[in-house]
Amino acid sequence: MSPARPQRVCVLGATGSVGVNTLDVIERHPDRFELVAISGHRNIERLAQQTRAFQPRWVVVPDDEARHQLQDLLGPVTTDILVGEAALAEVAASPDVDVVMAAIVGSAGLTSSLAAARAGKRLLLANKESLVVAGDLLMRAVAESGAQLLPIDSEHNAIFQCLPAEHRRQGVASVLLTASGGPFLHTPAAQLARVTPAQAVAHPNWSMGAKISVDSASLMNKGLELIEACWLFGLTPADVEVVVHPESIIHSMVRYLDGSVIAQLGTPDMRTPIAYGLGYPERITSGSAPLAFDPTLKLTFDQPDRQRFPCLRLAEEAIAAGGTLPTVLNAANEVSVAAFLDERLGFTDLARINEQTMDRLGTMAVSSVEQLLEVDHRARQVATTVIKEMSA
Template sequence: MKKLSLLGSTGSIGTQALQVVQNLREQGEKWEVAALAARSSVNRLEEQARKFHPEVVAVFDEGAALSLRQSLRDTDIQVLSGMEGLCEAAAWPGADLTLNAVVGMVGLQPTLAALQAGKALALANKETLVAGGAIVMEAARKRNLPILPVDSEHSAIFQCLQGCPERGALKKLVLTASGGPFFGRSRQELAGVTREQALRHPNWDMGAKITIDSATMMNKGLEVMEASWLFDLPEHRIEVVVHRESVIHSMVEYQDNAAVAQLGVPDMAVPIQYALTYPRRMPSPAGELDLCALGKLTFYPPDREAFPCLELCREALRRGGLVPAAANGANEQAVALFLEGKIGFLDIPRLVEAAMDRQDPGVVTLEAVLEADREARAFVAGAAH
């Protein structure tokens, strides 16, 4: 019997994770959902709770939690709220594995709570490692706990590294990027793009924030930072290649220049399921890859002038300390403002760079990371008015 605590259950990754659990159950696997958590989508969370019967649900929004408590009063499901509730769900005693699929910095404290409670961690919340990589990896090392990557790129690298004979055999990582909806456009052509245009991702169905990050290529920059922590490699040994088809999810290159790639149709069911069942391989709901129908695979270098967020993330990683936390916080605030129509598309990298320049690397502690995040958000919010 495996028991899962799922944070971010109503989002894109969370809903697919529950589908994966259901699929595994139908194959005779013994899976239970011990805890569910979401930000505020109480209607969907109630549906999930009634279907999967967790011991506890947590809602970050206090008002939404009150509403859900009323809706579930005919059940014995406990309803928690706020950051404290998210952390309690992450560390829930009845769970063996915690899957953190929340979006943004809100995921950092629940990640630490899960690790401190001795839980194996499946991680889809990249901001956890971007902002607090040093303290998160130390918490995992101290307790000898696995961090199983769920992002398709990091899962691909993790899968490719299963055949790595020794640490010194690895030469570099290659992260693939779809290029988003604006591939091929110049910086000038991006000046007037709209919210609706930026939300039209060509290959993946994701939430609004991650889709905008893909459009700016900030998402790939965050993934470079995440990969650096997960696989303990410096920034210069992590390459990014634009691969429009999103079939090669990423690859590794060894010292003998052999490259090993993980391929598959663009479907998050595979990386989610691999994190849940590792090291076993099980039938999944993802479709088979038909290379003949696909016909060709294409590759391009990223356009650093049109999409400066990628290089800004590299620079944040090189500066280290609290600078990545400031870059991430500034980006989250800037994306929210762009989605509200309050700033332009190209204002996102401009504000991220300005917030980075204001941040001293300092010493990384949880309190310092949270403060750097708050200051960066406040700066961006003020600069936008």
């Protein structure tokens, strides 16, 4: 059954892979959804194409240079072009927006995610860093405003689907967070130092942006997802089992006290969790291909190797210590991944930089968003210093 009027949707991070897939699902349901706001970072040509196709009320770009580029590409339009982080928060909290897809990559998406939560929106959270950096503050904002938070990461969306509807922890023994293992699952440890950025971003199952692809290759993405799962579902690290599942068919599972394990399966296509979040509690078509149960379907499992992929261990240590340490880890990782993609350091240096930054800064109790932003800034400075020391 369609809603009485179309849901007014804001897509933050519209030019990335999650944003593009979100627009694809929205386009399939013109009676259900109206796109009223989008944002993009540097892919201004794609943002212009999206603006022409959907004619949203607002488009948000990072700076005046991007605004001029977009205006030149669009010519005369009725869309308002807004600039900067404050504009992201403004459109996310607008009374003319019902649903916010938070798909900005990295900690840059924090303030707009918080703004949507505080304004009581349906928040479709694809920006895991918002919970990694400020999980306590974001979850508190959701509770206080009555916002509806639906996870869009395929793993957390799967867990949400597998948990009991009314009492989220009733009878739950643990959750099983699946990991594909990335492109280096079987690469000998001695060869990891020589892998290239091009090899790291070549994910075997998913089509993702460069940063998240590198995180998947290092298992940092799974570590960040573990932290996210703890905040979303009220878990401790001991409640979360990470399981390597190379086929990416089972997106995650929930283990119950009676011995049952409930899993959510599907083809590896982000449109499935996106459609689930947009349509919830109804199921709507996503455009993803149906899963074929035939002799070619194989489901295999293994345990993660924390020696070869220490970023997972670092994330477990960060959430166990709590406070500002997850913020430090996330900031250091964003800096180190950017340096790796620029070929300024090796793949195995990622974990070393992250760990040294964590050791130098330690953790403090969380007091405010402003404090977390300052910690984020300081961690980036320290990580940059560590990189320079390593290359000296």
